[in-house]
Amino acid sequence: MIEFKNVGKTYPNGVVALKNVSLKIEPGEFVAIIGLSGAGKSTLIRLVNKMTDVTEGSIVVEKLNIPSLKGKALRHYRRKVGMVFQSFNLINRTSVINNVLAARVPDMNPISSVFGFFSKKDKLIALEALHKVGILEKAYIRADQLSGGQQQRVALARTLAQNPSIILADEPVASLDPITANQIMSDFERINKNENITILVNMHHVDLALKYAQRVIGINEGEIVYDGSTSDITENLLKTIYGRELTDEDIMFKDK
Amino acid sequence: MKTLCSKISNYIKTLIKRNQIHRTAILKDGTSITRPFSYSLISMIITLSIFMFFWNLIVSAFFKRFGVGTFFSNFSNFFTIIKRMVLEVNWSYFNNVLGPMADTIRIAVIGTIVGSLIAIPFSILASQNIMGKSKVPTIIKFFLSIIRTFPILVYALILSYIFGYGPFVGVLATIIFTFGIITKMMYEIIETTDMGAFIAIEATGATKLQAFSAAVVPQIMGRFYSIVLYNFEINLRASAILGFVNAGGIGRIMNDQMALQRYGDVALMVLALLFVVIIVQNISQYLRKRLS
Amino acid sequence: MKTVIQTYNERPKHTVRNIFISVFLLFLIIWSSPVLSLPDAFSAGMAIAKNIAKAFFNPQWDNIFTTSVDGVPFLMFETIGIAVLGTLLGALLAIPFAFLTARTIVGKFNVIGNTIITTIRSFPFFLTALMFIRVSGPGPMTGVLTIGVLSIGMISKLYIEIIEDIDPGILQSLDALGATRYQKIRYGILPQLFANIISVVIYRFEINVKNATILGIVAAGGIGFTLNVAMNAGRWRDAAAALWGIIFVVVLIDYFSTKIRKKLING
Numbered sequence: 141m142i143e144f145k146n147v148g149k150t151y152p153n154g155v156v157a158l159k160n161v162s163l164k165i166e167p168g169e170f171v172a173i174i175g176l177s178g179a180g181k182s183t184l185i186r187l188v189n190k191m192t193d194v195t196e197g198s199i200v201v202e203k204l205n206i207p208s209l210k211g212k213a214l215r216h217y218r219r220k221v222g223m224v225f226q227s228f229n230l231i232n233r234t235s236v237i238n239n240v241l242a243a244r245v246p247d248m249n250p251i252s253s254v255f256g257f258f259s260k261k262d263k264l265i266a267l268e269a270l271h272k273v274g275i276l277e278k279a280y281i282r283a284d285q286l287s288g289g290q291q292q293r294v295a296l297a298r299t300l301a302q303n304p305s306i307i308l309a310d311e312p313v314a315s316l317d318p319i320t321a322n323q324i325m326s327d328f329e330r331i332n333k334n335e336n337i338t339i340l341v342n343m344h345h346v347d348l349a350l351k352y353a354q355r356v357i358g359i360n361e362g363e364i365v366y367d368g369s370t371s372d373i374t375e376n377l378l379k380t381i382y383g384r385e386l387t388d389e390d391i392m393f394k395d396k
Numbered sequence: 397m398k399t400l401c402s403k404i405s406n407y408i409k410t411l412i413k414r415n416q417i418h419r420t421a422i423l424k425d426g427t428s429i430t431r432p433f434s435y436s437l438i439s440m441i442i443t444l445s446i447f448m449f450f451w452n453l454i455v456s457a458f459f460k461r462f463g464v465g466t467f468f469s470n471f472s473n474f475f476t477i478i479k480r481m482v483l484e485v486n487w488s489y490f491n492n493v494l495g496p497m498a499d500t501i502r503i504a505v506i507g508t509i510v511g512s513l514i515a516i517p518f519s520i521l522a523s524q525n526i527m528g529k530s531k532v533p534t535i536i537k538f539f540l541s542i543i544r545t546f547p548i549l550v551y552a553l554i555l556s557y558i559f560g561y562g563p564f565v566g567v568l569a570t571i572i573f574t575f576g577i578i579t580k581m582m583y584e585i586i587e588t589t590d591m592g593a594f595i596a597i598e599a600t601g602a603t604k605l606q607a608f609s610a611a612v613v614p615q616i617m618g619r620f621y622s623i624v625l626y627n628f629e630i631n632l633r634a635s636a637i638l639g640f641v642n643a644g645g646i647g648r649i650m651n652d653q654m655a656l657q658r659y660g661d662v663a664l665m666v667l668a669l670l671f672v673v674i675i676v677q678n679i680s681q682y683l684r685k686r687l688s
Numbered sequence: 689m690k691t692v693i694q695t696y697n698e699r700p701k702h703t704v705r706n707i708f709i710s711v712f713l714l715f716l717i718i719w720s721s722p723v724l725s726l727p728d729a730f731s732a733g734m735a736i737a738k739n740i741a742k743a744f745f746n747p748q749w750d751n752i753f754t755t756s757v758d759g760v761p762f763l764m765f766e767t768i769g770i771a772v773l774g775t776l777l778g779a780l781l782a783i784p785f786a787f788l789t790a791r792t793i794v795g796k797f798n799v800i801g802n803t804i805i806t807t808i809r810s811f812p813f814f815l816t817a818l819m820f821i822r823v824s825g826p827g828p829m830t831g832v833l834t835i836g837v838l839s840i841g842m843i844s845k846l847y848i849e850i851i852e853d854i855d856p857g858i859l860q861s862l863d864a865l866g867a868t869r870y871q872k873i874r875y876g877i878l879p880q881l882f883a884n885i886i887s888v889v890i891y892r893f894e895i896n897v898k899n900a901t902i903l904g905i906v907a908a909g910g911i912g913f914t915l916n917v918a919m920n921a922g923r924w925r926d927a928a929a930a931l932w933g934i935i936f937v938v939v940l941i942d943y944f945s946t947k948i949r950k951k952l953i954n955g
């Protein structure tokens with residue numbers, strides 16, 4: 141369970157990203173966080189694995205107080221929290237399987253991790269993860285030769301290979317075309333159901349969020365303005381979240 | 397005096413003003429556009445005066461002392477040496493060349509390998525993007541820029557007084573020299589590497605070192621090998637002259653035979669060196685092309 | 689559809705390649721290891737090392753703050769002068785070599801030019817200096833000639849790259865305007881090349897300053913002669929003064945050269 145208690149975040153340059161955020165996410169939920177860019181979505185997600193630190197309040201995940209985690213304990217916690225990025229953040233100039241294997245590095249002994257000696261067990265875990273996202277046949281191809289959608293799948297496989305209980309996704313489909321975006325989102329949906337992994341995904345596109353997530357959190361200027369089931373959301377609520385009428389760029393499939 | 401000063405400053409002011417008018421064009425509809433001030437004339441004058449200064453210091457001073465005639469008549473000496481080198485190549489000297497030539501290659505091999513191995517940790521420590529806010533990179537960069545000021549021969553010269561004569565000094569000098577260059581080239585590459593993957597691997601719970609070896613190393617490995625090969629080429633050429641300060645290799649007998657005016661022997665050494673350099677250069681270029 | 693196990697078994701293996709590279713490197717290192725044998729006179733060396741280190745932080749200040757012709761400042765000027773004139777000489781000498789070797793101009797005959805340039809590049813430059821001493825005697829003039837010839841290799845290589853790189857599109861567009869050959873070169877080629885040539889020449893100058901500091905070892909002018917003589921006589925403080933001169937000048941030139949080249953490239 142992820143629990144935010146009165147969380148606030150102010151960046152050193154004075155920008156207030158989050159104000160008094162409180163929320164609870166149960167294991168196995170698929171939550172979409174929507175809002176304008178700059179509303180604080182990204183900050184909220186990055187607080188969960190302490191890529192940024194809170195300035196107020198506390199975050200508790202599985203009885204661990206996240207802001208106080210440091211060094212080894214933090215790394216140990218991060219093993220259980222996967223992260224997917226908008227720009228994929230793959231390792232260029234190396235094969236797909238090596239990209240996925242990189243997620244096994246923290247569990248290895250220091251010497252093999254520095255020289256990249258992976259065991260058969262790790263290699264099988266990596267291939268299994270690739271199989272789950274349906275790109276097993278690309279395992280030995282260089283990652284930078286794949287299409288954007290395939291690259292995001294490699295990133296997803298890399299996250300699966302660390303066997304997480306939570307996956308954080310920061311705008312995972314923002315730089316993909318609508319059809320590929322749809323496919324990636326259904327990958328997330330499948331993983332959420334089959335592996336029972338909690339998924340927190342940031343997105344800008346309302347229609348995709350409503351289509352795949354069970355629960356939507358709407359953020360406007362650092363504050364939660366909506367938190368509830370996807371089915372309860374209305375046109376008016378969306379207007380409050382976005383602070384304006386919805387435009388074409390908020391929707392991925394424009395004709396629908 | 398005062399009036400003179402004000403006269404000069406007034407003159408400069410009018411010059412600047414006139415220049416500005418000159419640089420401004422007024423279009424038909426009344427809009428004006430000013431061309432930015434060009435420094436080319438000023439830099440040309442500075443360059444020319446630097447050149448004239450050094451020309452006076454070296455070339456015309458030389459001609460005043462020895463005369464233009466002597467200089468050009470002496471040039472026949474130069475061509476005599478080249479002619480004798482070409483005509484009198486002493487093939488029987490080959491056995492004497494073999495040992496020192498091997499030493500020259502050995503110095504370059506060991507110097508390059510050890511130098512580049514030492515460079516690896518230091519180039520990581522010198523990369524600001526890996527080290528975060530630490531001051532270590534600034535300090536290392538400062539020392540590196542001092543290390544790189546000296547040419548390899550200065551190191552060989554100093555070290556030869558500490559370690560005595562012989563190839564060991566050459567190896568040490570090559571290590572220092574290689575270390576300086578490779579560390580700089582590598583931290584420049586590391587600092588311009590895409591850090592997305594590094595952040596992603598760190599987010600999986602890896603330490604900085606693990607994230608570096610998993611995410612950054614694969615991206616820079618090819619270029620590292622290519623830089624090492626390139627440095628091996630440089631070191632091979634450099635270690636050929638190390639012998640001039642008794643730091644081992646072929647340079648020593650080259651110096652001796654030159655002093656004895658045995659140009660045929662020198663020619664053979666140059667040929668041997670050329671042979672080795674061309675082979676190494678071709679292999680290295682082939683490998684570097686495959687690496688990129 | 690392949691299974692995970694099948695894919696695992698079909699992974700590309702580089703065992704042969706890796707073994708070959710390891711064995712080759714191991715052989716190379718073992719073959720080269722004789723040069724690592726320590727010379728005998730090592731214990732005396734440590735005392736000298738201590739003296740050199742001490743002198744380095746307490747150099748002969750009198751040699752640094754002086755205007756006499758054997759003081760460090762004057763010799764550094766001479767060293768820079770050798771590099772300046774030598775670089776210009778090299779930039780001039782490289783022109784014919786470049787045009788004789790550019791593929792766009794001589795086609796397949798560039799083999800000849802390439803061979804000559806490689807020979808010049810691989811020719812140990814102390815040897816060149818010793819040859820030029822027979823022309824201009826010991827002194828900076830010999831240094832200038834040596835540096836000039838030494839620079840041919842790199843500068844002509846870069847000239848060639850530039851010549852082969854010239855964008856034919858621009859020439860064509862000027863053809864369309866009805867420009868004469870001279871106008872084509874003046875307005876079509878030179879503006880493209882100028883920044884590049886200057887940046888190459890400055891880079892070579894930087895290298896040449898370092899080379900000029902050691903030419904004195906074979907009496908071809910510059911600070912190297914003083915350095916060598918001082919070290920030979922065990923006058924470590926004099927040698928340290930020369931070393932500081934080198935550090936000061938090289939760092940200064942490095943700074944300005946990097947700055948100017950960055951400006952030239954970024955426009």
